[in-house]
Amino acid sequence: MNAVDGSDHYTKTSDEPPPSLLTIILDTNPHAWALLSPTLPLSAAIANLLVFVNAHLAFNNANRVAIIASHTQRAEFLYPLPAQETSSHTNGSAPQNGFDNDVEMADDGEPTVPPLSDDANHYRPFRLIQTTLLTALTTLLKTTPPSSLTPTTSIAGALTLALTYINKTTLSLSTTTSSTAPNADTTLAAETAPPALNPRILILSVSGDLAHQYIPIMNTIFACQRLSIPIDIAKIAGDTVFLQQASDATRGTYIKLDHPRGLLQYLMMGFLPDQTNRKYLVPPTAVGVDFRAACFCHRKVVDVGFVCSICLSIFCSPPEGAICLTCGTHLQLGEYGGKPVVVARKKKKRKNVEDGKGKDAT
Amino acid sequence: MADSDDEYVQDISDDEVEAHQVTRGAGAGSRATGQGSRGAGWEVTRTWENVVEGADGTISSTVDGLLEAAKRKRLLKDTTPLQRGIIRHLLLILDLSLAMSEKDLRPTRYLLTLRYTTAFITEFFEQNPISQLGIIGTRDGLAFTLSPLSGNPNDHIANIQKLRTQEPIGQPSLQNALDMARAALFHAPTHTTREVLILFGSLLSSDPGDIHTTISALVSSHITVQIIGLAAQVAICQTLANRTNPSLPLSKTYTVALNEQHYRELLMRATTPPTTTHSISEGGGVRSSLLMMGFPSRIVDSSPTLCACHSRPTRGGYLCSRCSSKVCSLPTQCPACGLTLILSTHLARSYHHLFPLRNWKEVNWARASSSDQRCCFGCQTAFPERPMGASTLRRQSFGGQTRDRMAMHTTRGKPSASKHSVKDVSMASVSKDGVSESGRYECETCGRFFCIDCDVFAHEIVHNCPGCQSREGMLLAAGAENGNEMVILAEAQKG
Numbered sequence A: 001m002n003a004v005d006g007s008d009h010y011t012k013t014s015d016e017p018p019p020s021l022l023t024i025i026l027d028t029n030p031h032a033w034a035l036l037s038p039t040l041p042l043s044a045a046i047a048n049l050l051v052f053v054n055a056h057l058a059f060n061n062a063n064r065v066a067i068i069a070s071h072t073q074r075a076e077f078l079y080p081l082p083a084q085e086t087s088s089h090t091n092g093s094a095p096q097n098g099f100d101n102d103v104e105m106a107d108d109g110e111p112t113v114p115p116l117s118d119d120a121n122h123y124r125p126f127r128l129i130q131t132t133l134l135t136a137l138t139t140l141l142k143t144t145p146p147s148s149l150t151p152t153t154s155i156a157g158a159l160t161l162a163l164t165y166i167n168k169t170t171l172s173l174s175t176t177t178s179s180t181a182p183n184a185d186t187t188l189a190a191e192t193a194p195p196a197l198n199p200r201i202l203i204l205s206v207s208g209d210l211a212h213q214y215i216p217i218m219n220t221i222f223a224c225q226r227l228s229i230p231i232d233i234a235k236i237a238g239d240t241v242f243l244q245q246a247s248d249a250t251r252g253t254y255i256k257l258d259h260p261r262g263l264l265q266y267l268m269m270g271f272l273p274d275q276t277n278r279k280y281l282v283p284p285t286a287v288g289v290d291f292r293a294a295c296f297c298h299r300k301v302v303d304v305g306f307v308c309s310i311c312l313s314i315f316c317s318p319p320e321g322a323i324c325l326t327c328g329t330h331l332q333l334g335e336y337g338g339k340p341v342v343v344a345r346k347k348k349k350r351k352n353v354e355d356g357k358g359k360d361a362t
Numbered sequence B: 001m002a003d004s005d006d007e008y009v010q011d012i013s014d015d016e017v018e019a020h021q022v023t024r025g026a027g028a029g030s031r032a033t034g035q036g037s038r039g040a041g042w043e044v045t046r047t048w049e050n051v052v053e054g055a056d057g058t059i060s061s062t063v064d065g066l067l068e069a070a071k072r073k074r075l076l077k078d079t080t081p082l083q084r085g086i087i088r089h090l091l092l093i094l095d096l097s098l099a100m101s102e103k104d105l106r107p108t109r110y111l112l113t114l115r116y117t118t119a120f121i122t123e124f125f126e127q128n129p130i131s132q133l134g135i136i137g138t139r140d141g142l143a144f145t146l147s148p149l150s151g152n153p154n155d156h157i158a159n160i161q162k163l164r165t166q167e168p169i170g171q172p173s174l175q176n177a178l179d180m181a182r183a184a185l186f187h188a189p190t191h192t193t194r195e196v197l198i199l200f201g202s203l204l205s206s207d208p209g210d211i212h213t214t215i216s217a218l219v220s221s222h223i224t225v226q227i228i229g230l231a232a233q234v235a236i237c238q239t240l241a242n243r244t245n246p247s248l249p250l251s252k253t254y255t256v257a258l259n260e261q262h263y264r265e266l267l268m269r270a271t272t273p274p275t276t277t278h279s280i281s282e283g284g285g286v287r288s289s290l291l292m293m294g295f296p297s298r299i300v301d302s303s304p305t306l307c308a309c310h311s312r313p314t315r316g317g318y319l320c321s322r323c324s325s326k327v328c329s330l331p332t333q334c335p336a337c338g339l340t341l342i343l344s345t346h347l348a349r350s351y352h353h354l355f356p357l358r359n360w361k362e363v364n365w366a367r368a369s370s371s372d373q374r375c376c377f378g379c380q381t382a383f384p385e386r387p388m389g390a391s392t393l394r395r396q397s398f399g400g401q402t403r404d405r406m407a408m409h410t411t412r413g414k415p416s417a418s419k420h421s422v423k424d425v426s427m428a429s430v431s432k433d434g435v436s437e438s439g440r441y442e443c444e445t446c447g448r449f450f451c452i453d454c455d456v457f458a459h460e461i462v463h464n465c466p467g468c469q470s471r472e473g474m475l476l477a478a479g480a481e482n483g484n485e486m487v488i489l490a491e492a493q494k495g
Helices: A030-036 A043-058 A084-093 A094-105 A124-142 A154-172 A175-180 A186-192 A211-227 A241-249 A259-271 A345-359 B003-012 B014-033 B060-075 B108-129 B153-165 B174-185 B211-220 B235-244 B260-269 B278-283 B345-350 B366-370 B401-413 B415-430 B454-460 B474-493
Strands: A019-028 A064-070 A075-079 A198-205 A231-235 A254-256 A304-308 B086-097 B134-140 B142-149 B193-200 B224-228 B254-256 B288-296 B300-306 B313-319
Touching: A019 A043, A019 A154, A030 A043, A043 A064, A043 A124, A043 A259, A064 A124, A064 A154, A064 A211, A075 A124, A075 A154, A154 A211, A154 A345, A154 B454, A211 A241, A211 B345, A211 B454, A231 A241, A231 A259, A241 A254, A254 A259, B086 B108, B086 B142, B086 B174, B108 B134, B108 B153, B134 B153, B134 B174, B142 B153, B142 B174, B174 B193, B174 B211, B174 B235, B211 B235, B224 B235, B224 B260, B235 B254
Parallel strands: A019 A064, A019 A198, A198 A231, A231 A254, B086 B134, B086 B193, B193 B224, B224 B254
Antiparallel strands: A064 A075, A304 B288, B134 B142, B300 B313
């Protein structure tokens, strides 16, 4: 079609690969990290993560990074922070404190994070991220009241935040396309324009599934699918079916860490290459994915279920009185329970065969 | 988009923006609704008069305001949760007659229709993963099946691509096409919708018999017909749309595309599942029922085996949960036993139609200054600050906090500011296309402010509110249940 309207030459892309935006969602549930502390304390994990982030930034000058905490009951940006917050923190002595606190948390006592002084040998962008991240994380953990220490994590919120951030960054980078086609559908613009940015999401997950977040999580997964943003999962602890489906649906990488102590190795080997590079590599992916659904009535995992045509709830067996438990609609059972007309004839045939077999045997 | 530009629109052009909106709104409205009374009067909208030069001599501010209005316009849709026909049977009728070779829509009506249809097919299956679509073409006074009713978007797109080499020819026949559509929808189960969407470029229909009998037959088989015209309104189309959709206004069922963009919007509007009205469900058109579905798991074989759907050797695939035949892709019907095979994620994809995200409210300056939220909750972009007055048009939007606070205080202190805010309130209540003067949009559930881009994104693509999903106390109730499970899991991990 482009050949017809002569817009072929607009779609030419430059030779160099687009910069990539790595959005890391860090599950900061204190419970889960406390349980993990003998093998992988949070401070060590953060130190590993920082090395990984630095490696990502070193790949390409224009590469960007965003880190979001999926805390017990809220999701928050750890990096980047809005302008005034960072300025107020860097002016005070907050970063130093933040760093000290973080070291106190390290049970192993391993000084994994290099000191935060104005080191002339420390590349400034690296230091900026380190300072901001540690400060924000300390504030986050400090402001968590004991009452809210539930073993849950708001992964749906964090994913939504990650997506809005990616969307905004992409828009700001491709302003030319958005302004020339003001009325064009946003998705269309995203599809037709050459990608200005290669976004991806990496989730460091330590807690299990949350059934009540099912719909929001699914919504984010479909959004990622539409925008072709892969969701990579580094599963440090716990078990999730949703995240496995998320990475499968978005063509991301799912790695379950058998040895959490080697987090950095997993990150560097499995998650460092971006979308452009992954085409040339063989990514580590799970072979079989469990796609079975959980029924709404008994939470049983079923492979054949009954679906309400109005609200699409899944049941393991037709509900009592044929009334949907979710929306209360009276449902017709359709052909369920009715015998197909062919059955009788088939039985006859089978009988004959069996008879024949029986005769042979006797 | 520079923030200062937005501000400028907001503070000087109360009148301009309003005037703009009214003319635009009225213009679009009269074209859309007034098509029944076409010829009542030709309205000239002088859009160029609404463009006002800014203080810096550019029109970028007005243009930005317009852009924002356009973005927002699409958003403001009805968000009441309605019962919708999620499982649809839709037949798309394409006019392939000589009238389609007109070049009023670039490059031609024909090629544009093919391009948009491809996009429509993708979007349709995106929004309605468990629905069926079929395509019928009409030319030379005949109707023919371009693509039979099926749930596989790739087949449809391949069939549409084949049309590119052909030329539109002859006259269309509405009656033949409708009869064919009725026959195709005859076997559609009662729990699904039966819909026909016609893309009609001609001004006539060359029919073998009385089309009114066909229309009556459509009505009695509960088929609804939507038409998108490309040329002008045609009386028979109007009758057809009116009689098959008695409960809907004509503006929703028969529309004429004004330009390429409008055409696309109209077409994409048809991807949203229609609401089921009671009159239809009582009349027996749509009846709810319980469907048996299989949720197969994916397998990877060590050696390629033939799939049941295409008889092609493949290594990966899905095994039917009832008869264990292998199919390549989902959703589909098992070719061996006829069980509907689907991923549970496909069902989840339709949930946002059933539980839509509520529209966000525009925030006026008074409300904006009462909150201490300085940047968009979703993307961390700083909001424009409240302008000092009508004379101050430009400022640093990313300036230090103290400076902005000072600005706040001074504006509040001025007597004119209060007058301004009163005006703002009235303005906010009056504004029709919902552009927020402060560039903020508030989710009424969690009370957080968002920028226009996040607003559009959250409503059109994610269907989640970032604020509500990451709110304190959201998870308290559910936390207790999952607590034990979680600890056990974690301990198992430890051991």
